Amino acid sequence: MTVIKTTAFALITLLISATAAAGHHERGEGPSLAAKPGQVVIVYHWPCADADEALSLVKEMIAYERDASPHPYSAAPAIHADGAVVSVDVHSSAESMEKALAWQEADATWQAQFAKMEAACGSADDLTVNVLTMQ
Numbered sequence: 001m002t003v004i005k006t007t008a009f010a011l012i013t014l015l016i017s018a019t020a021a022a023g024h025h026e027r028g029e030g031p032s033l034a035a036k037p038g039q040v041v042i043v044y045h046w047p048c049a050d051a052d053e054a055l056s057l058v059k060e061m062i063a064y065e066r067d068a069s070p071h072p073y074s075a076a077p078a079i080h081a082d083g084a085v086v087s088v089d090v091h092s093s094a095e096s097m098e099k100a101l102a103w104q105e106a107d108a109t110w111q112a113q114f115a116k117m118e119a120a121c122g123s124a125d126d127l128t129v130n131v132l133t134m135q
Helices: 002-021 051-068 094-106 108-121
Strands: 040-046 074-079 085-091 128-133
Touching: 040 094, 051 074, 051 085, 051 108, 085 094, 094 108
Parallel strands: none
Antiparallel strands: 040 085, 040 128, 074 085
């Protein structure tokens, strides 16, 4: 009888847990919030003759930033509908963004990678930057 009670209790516990957990993923099925209030999102848009090469360079740059920047932020590469190469960066605050940008200006490796982007895409004058403060 004890074995039957233990087995029944274990089965009921598993069923209750499964029922409680069922649907927990439904809320998370959609995309998560792109950014939280107070965060700063920067969208870089750069038309490039060779989008594949430029995208490869942007991915290298993002990987370098992730490992080397003393001011962490997230970045993701994309191709815009018009074929331009895009990077979307999310900074925790305006102050954090300013520190990251100062680091980029001072970092020789980052500057060399940017020069490769400029060689692949043409003048940096064609680079547009949109800065958004999330509300």
